[in-house]
Amino acid sequence: xxxxxxxxxxxxxxxxxxxxxAAPPALPSGISTGSPSMPAGLGSKPTLPGGLTTQDxxxxxxxxxxxxxxxxxxxGFWEARGGLRTQSDSNERGTSIGETRLQLEMQKEFELxxxxxxxxxxxxxxxxQRHIDLEQGxxxxxxxxxxxxxxxxxxxxxxxxxxxxxWGTGDLLFINDLFSKDWNSFFIGRDxxxxxxxxxxxxxxxxxxxxxxDLIITPHFDADRHIDGRxxxxxxxxxxxxxxxNTIIKTxxxxxxxxxxxxxxxxxxxxxxxxxxxxxWKSPAGFDMTSGLATFPELSVYGASLRGPLxxxxxxxxxGYYDSKDDSSGKDPLISNSEFRFLVGYEQELIKDLxxxxxxxxxxxxxxxxxxxxxxxxxxxxxEYRHLLTTRLTLLTLNQNLRWSLFAYYSPSDGxxxxxxxxxxxxxxxxxxxxxxxxFLGEQTHTFFGQFRHNNNLFxxxxxGF
Amino acid sequence: MKxxxxxxxxxxxxxxxxxxSSVAFSAPSVDEIVNKTNFVAYYQGxxxxxxxxxxxxxxxxxxxxxxxTILRTxxxxxxxxxxxxxxxxxxxYVYFNRPADVNKMVFMVWxxxxxxxxxxxxxxxxxxxxxxxxxxxxxxxxGSDFYYEDVSGRNLEDDNHELVSTDDNYYVIKNTPVNPDxxxxxxxxxxxxxxxxxxxxxxxxxxxxxxxxTNKTLKVDTIEGFPTVTKSSxxxxxxxxxxxxxxxxxxYNLGLPEEIYTERFLRKAPRKWLR
Numbered sequence: 001x002x003x004x005x006x007x008x009x010x011x012x013x014x015x016x017x018x019x020x021x022a023a024p025p026a027l028p029s030g031i032s033t034g035s036p037s038m039p040a041g042l043g044s045k046p047t048l049p050g051g052l053t054t055q056d057x058x059x060x061x062x063x064x065x066x067x068x069x070x071x072x073x074x075x076g077f078w079e080a081r082g083g084l085r086t087q088s089d090s091n092e093r094g095t096s097i098g099e100t101r102l103q104l105e106m107q108k109e110f111e112l113x114x115x116x117x118x119x120x121x122x123x124x125x126x127x128x129q130r131h132i133d134l135e136q137g138x139x140x141x142x143x144x145x146x147x148x149x150x151x152x153x154x155x156x157x158x159x160x161x162x163x164x165x166x167w168g169t170g171d172l173l174f175i176n177d178l179f180s181k182d183w184n185s186f187f188i189g190r191d192x193x194x195x196x197x198x199x200x201x202x203x204x205x206x207x208x209x210x211x212x213x214d215l216i217i218t219p220h221f222d223a224d225r226h227i228d229g230r231x232x233x234x235x236x237x238x239x240x241x242x243x244x245x246n247t248i249i250k251t252x253x254x255x256x257x258x259x260x261x262x263x264x265x266x267x268x269x270x271x272x273x274x275x276x277x278x279x280x281w282k283s284p285a286g287f288d289m290t291s292g293l294a295t296f297p298e299l300s301v302y303g304a305s306l307r308g309p310l311x312x313x314x315x316x317x318x319x320g321y322y323d324s325k326d327d328s329s330g331k332d333p334l335i336s337n338s339e340f341r342f343l344v345g346y347e348q349e350l351i352k353d354l355x356x357x358x359x360x361x362x363x364x365x366x367x368x369x370x371x372x373x374x375x376x377x378x379x380x381x382x383x384e385y386r387h388l389l390t391t392r393l394t395l396l397t398l399n400q401n402l403r404w405s406l407f408a409y410y411s412p413s414d415g416x417x418x419x420x421x422x423x424x425x426x427x428x429x430x431x432x433x434x435x436x437x438x439x440f441l442g443e444q445t446h447t448f449f450g451q452f453r454h455n456n457n458l459f460x461x462x463x464x465g466f
Numbered sequence: 467m468k469x470x471x472x473x474x475x476x477x478x479x480x481x482x483x484x485x486x487s488s489v490a491f492s493a494p495s496v497d498e499i500v501n502k503t504n505f506v507a508y509y510q511g512x513x514x515x516x517x518x519x520x521x522x523x524x525x526x527x528x529x530x531x532x533x534x535t536i537l538r539t540x541x542x543x544x545x546x547x548x549x550x551x552x553x554x555x556x557x558x559y560v561y562f563n564r565p566a567d568v569n570k571m572v573f574m575v576w577x578x579x580x581x582x583x584x585x586x587x588x589x590x591x592x593x594x595x596x597x598x599x600x601x602x603x604x605x606x607x608x609g610s611d612f613y614y615e616d617v618s619g620r621n622l623e624d625d626n627h628e629l630v631s632t633d634d635n636y637y638v639i640k641n642t643p644v645n646p647d648x649x650x651x652x653x654x655x656x657x658x659x660x661x662x663x664x665x666x667x668x669x670x671x672x673x674x675x676x677x678x679x680t681n682k683t684l685k686v687d688t689i690e691g692f693p694t695v696t697k698s699s700x701x702x703x704x705x706x707x708x709x710x711x712x713x714x715x716x717x718y719n720l721g722l723p724e725e726i727y728t729e730r731f732l733r734k735a736p737r738k739w740l741r
C-alpha cells in the first residue's frame with residue numbers, strides 16, 4: 001500500500017515536473033551531509049552539522065598586503081612605453097615617446113591621519129633633461145601625490161599637500177575643472193591618468209545634508225604642463241608657422257594663489273553643482289611684448305553642472321563663464337577675451353559591453369567685435385563660436401580583458417579633428433599591453449587641433465602592476 | 467489483542483497521514499519561497515560586509531583574480547518577510563584591492579529593484595567620479611562569469627516562478643522571464659534548500675533549452691545567526707570559463723552610516739568600515 005502510493009507520488013512528480021528528472025545538486029559543505037538521492041527518512045532533515053556553527057568565519061580569510069590593516073601598503077607599476085611620429089616633423093624628434101617608469105604608491109595610516117605618497121621614477125630617452133622640475137614634471141622624478149588626509153570634525157575632510165584634483169562632468173573636456181593638466185602627456189600617448197597634473201593645494205571639504213562644499217586653495221599658482229614646443233610642435237602666431245624645439249615658449253609665471261570652490265548636492269539621483277574659480281588662465285593666454293614672454297592673465301570662472309540618468313543612459317550639462325579680468329573689454333589683442341563655455345553629453349551602453357558617448361561643446365568668445373577690431377593685421381581670426389563634438393566608443397571583449405576604445409574630437413567650425421584609438425589587453429593579473437595612436441587632422445595650421453598635424457604618433461606599452 | 471494492535475497501527479497511520487497532510491498544507495507557497503530565498507541571498511541584516519576573492523579560470527586553465535570588499539545597506543528598516551517588507555532599494559559600495567590596475571578603485575550602486583540602478587565608478591589615479599551608464603544588468607561583473615544581477619540580485623517581478631518539485635532537501639523552482647527578449651536565458655531552475663532557503667544550485671537554460679550556465683553554492687557558514695554562502699561558483703558551459711567566489715570576514719548589522727554611499731566616501735574610502 002505504502003509502496004504503491006510512493007510509486008504514484010513519484011509518477012505524478014515525474015509527470016508534472018520533468019525538471020525533477022535532472023539529478024538535484026548535492027548540498028554544499030556547511031549545510032548537511034544529506035544528499036537528495038538518499039532514501040526518505042535519512043537525509044530528509046538537513047541540519048547543520050555540529051561544530052559548523054562554531055567555525056570561525058574568518059578561517060578562509062585571504063587578506064594580504066593590500067589589506068587595510070597592514071600598516072603600510074605599497075602598490076604601483078612598472079612600464080615601458082615607446083612611440084614614433086608617423087610623419088616627419090622638422091622641429092621635433094621622430095621618437096614621440098620613449099620612456100620607462102616605475103610608479104610607487106605608498107599609503108600609511110596613522111591614528112589621526114593617512115599619508116599618501118605616489119612617486120614616478122622615470123628614464124626618458126626623448127626629453128633628456130635630468131634635473132628635476134616638480135612643477136613641470138621634468139627630470140627623473142615626478143611626484144604625483146604627497147599629502148596627508150585627516151578629518152578634524154565629523155563633517156570636515158582635509159587633504160593637504162600634492163594631490164590630483166578633478167571635478168566637473170565633461171569627458172576629456174573641462175569647463176569648471178581648472179586643475180592642472182598635462183597636455184604633453186595626453187598628446188604623446190602616456191596613460192590617460194597623466195593628463196591630470198598634480199596640484200600643491202589645501203583641499204577642505206565640508207559636508208551637510210543641505211549642501212556639500214569643497215574649497216581648494218593653491219597657495220602658488222600651478223600652471224598646466226602646457227604645449228611649449230619641447231615635445232609637441234604647435235602653431236606660433238608670431239612666426240605664423242608651426243614651431244617646436246626651435247621656438248620653445250618661455251613663460252612668465254604669475255606669483256599668486258588660486259582658489260577653487262564647488263557647492264554640490266544630489267537630488268534623488270541628479271547631481272547638481274555650482275563652481276567658482278579665481279586665479280589665472282592655466283595655459284598661456286597672453287603675451288608680454290616687452291619681455292617676449294607668454295603670460296597667464298588673471299581669470300575668474302563661474303559655472304554650474306547637472307548630471308543624472310536620462311533615457312537609457314547618463315546625461316550631463318555644464319556651463320561656465322570665463323572672465324578674463326585683465327582684458328574685460330576684449331580690446332587687448334595680447335590677452336584672451338572672456339568666454340562662455342557650454343557642454344552637453346550623453347552616454348549609453350548600446351549593447352552588452354559596448355558603450356558610446358557623445359558630447360557637444362561650445363566656446364563662445366565674448367566682445368567679439370572688440371576682438372576683431374583690435375586684432376593685429378594678418379593674424380588668423382578666431383571664430384566667435386567654436387563648436388566641438390566628441391564621441392567615445394568602448395568595446396570590451398575576451399571577458400573584458402581586451403578593451404578597444406576610440407575617443408574622437410571633431411570641430412565643424414575649425415574644420416579639425418583629433419582621434420585617440422587604443423587597444424589594451426590584460427595579459428594576466430599583473431601584465432598588460434597596449435597600442436594606440438594620436439592623430440590630428442585639420443584644413444588649417446592655426447586651429448586648435450590642426451596645429452598639431454606633425455605630431456601624429458603611434459605608441460605601444462607594456463606594464464607590470466603590483 | 468491482535469485486532470487492537472491492528473487498530474492501533476491503523477490509527478497511528480491515520481495520525482501520520484493527517485500529520486503529513488497538515489505538513490503539506492503548511493508548505494510555503496511559491497511566493498513565500500522565492501521571497502525567502504531573495505531575502506536570505508541578498509537582504510539579511512540591515513547591512514552587511516564581506517571580503518570577496520574571485521578566481522576566474524578560463525578554458526585554457528589560466529587564472530585571474532579579483533579582490534574587493536563589499537558593503538551593503540538596505541533601505542527598508544526591517545528584515546520582516548511579512549508583506550515582503552524586507553524588500554526595497556539597497557546601496558552597495560565595492561572597494562577593489564586586486565588586481566593592481568584596479569587597486570583603490572570604487573564601484574558604487576544604488577539598487578532600485580524594478581528600475582535601473584544608479585552606478586558610479588571612482589578612478590583614484592584621476593580622482594575622477596564617473597557615472598556609469600549600464601542598462602544591461604546581465605553583463606559580466608568585473609570580467610567574471612557572474613553577472614551584475616547575480617551579485618546584486620535579480621528583481622523577483624522579472625520572472626514567473628513555479629514550484630516544479632519538492633524533495634527532501636529542495637524546493638525546485640522554475641523561473642521564466644516575464645519579458646523573454648530582455649534576457650539571454652529561456653528559464654532557470656533553482657534548487658532551494660528547504661531549511662535555510664539558500665539557493666544551492668541555479669541552472670540557466672538557453673533559448674534552445676540547453677543548459678549553459680550553472681551557479682553552485684559550495685560552502686555555507688552560519689554567521690551571526692544568518693546562513694551565509696561563503697563560497698560559490700559560476701560556470702559557463704559555452705565558454706568553459708568558471709568563476710569561484712569566496713567570502714571572508716562576513717558580518718551583519720554593523721551600523722554602516724548612510725553617508726558611505728556618497729561622493730565623499732568614493733573619494734576618501736571609509737577605511738574604518740573596510741577593515
